[in-house]
Amino acid sequence: MAINALMLSSSRVGNTPYLEHAIKFIKPLSQNTKKWLFIPYAGVSMDHDAYLLMVQQGLADLSLEITSMHQSQDPKQAIRDADGIFVGGGNTFQLLNMLYQHDVIELIREQVQAGKPYVGWSAGSNITGLSIRTTNDMPIVEPPSFNALNLLPFQLNPHYSNYQAPGHNGETRAQRLLEFTVVDPLTPVIAIQEGTALWRQGDNLRLVGDKEGYLFHGKQQEVPITSGSDLSAYL
Numbered sequence: 001m002a003i004n005a006l007m008l009s010s011s012r013v014g015n016t017p018y019l020e021h022a023i024k025f026i027k028p029l030s031q032n033t034k035k036w037l038f039i040p041y042a043g044v045s046m047d048h049d050a051y052l053l054m055v056q057q058g059l060a061d062l063s064l065e066i067t068s069m070h071q072s073q074d075p076k077q078a079i080r081d082a083d084g085i086f087v088g089g090g091n092t093f094q095l096l097n098m099l100y101q102h103d104v105i106e107l108i109r110e111q112v113q114a115g116k117p118y119v120g121w122s123a124g125s126n127i128t129g130l131s132i133r134t135t136n137d138m139p140i141v142e143p144p145s146f147n148a149l150n151l152l153p154f155q156l157n158p159h160y161s162n163y164q165a166p167g168h169n170g171e172t173r174a175q176r177l178l179e180f181t182v183v184d185p186l187t188p189v190i191a192i193q194e195g196t197a198l199w200r201q202g203d204n205l206r207l208v209g210d211k212e213g214y215l216f217h218g219k220q221q222e223v224p225i226t227s228g229s230d231l232s233a234y235l
Helices: 020-030 048-058 075-081 092-101 105-113 173-183
Strands: 004-008 035-039 065-068 084-087 118-121 155-157 189-191 197-201 204-208 213-217 220-225
Touching (some): 004 020, 020 197, 035 048, 035 075, 048 065, 075 105, 092 105, 155 173, 173 189, 173 213, 173 220
Parallel strands (some): 004 118, 035 065, 035 084, 084 118
Antiparallel strands (some): 197 204, 213 220
């Protein structure tokens, strides 16, 4: 496959400006492309026009022409006409639900498998795995299926942190991912911290950024993945 897909954990690191930290990761995917289509539907609490403007401003240094799927009368044709696809963060359930409503799941998969660059962050990364069953988001809508783009044959968990606030008695993220691996011990979960990303180039996959990731798979729980690690064996 000719997949060239970047799965960012987040749109920001700490208090940095929107998408600023991601420009160095996105630049290699955008050097031979001009027209990018942004898919804004995860941004439930934000106006789609405002979301598009935020992305355009955040990536202004890349000098790309970025339009949004919500502006198109024919979303499928907009996907075909674009040189690359951006998918923003927000609520993963709403994002996947809208992609099913527009009947573009298979089309996006086909286009990316044929080599069209894909960049997602947060929810936009969640949907690149087998399913959205390991998202951190609240199920505010019920998509027809939890099955996602399957650009990666495993589960993702962006924004990973196992921090537990003092006095808080809810489950940690690691405990939640353990629950997944108990009911589905065969499917790996790769958790990525803010500031990092998974980058798939064909049959090669690696963790980029300056922080480690974590593997959850059966009895393997929160196994550290060193920054820069080759994860191609999981494809």
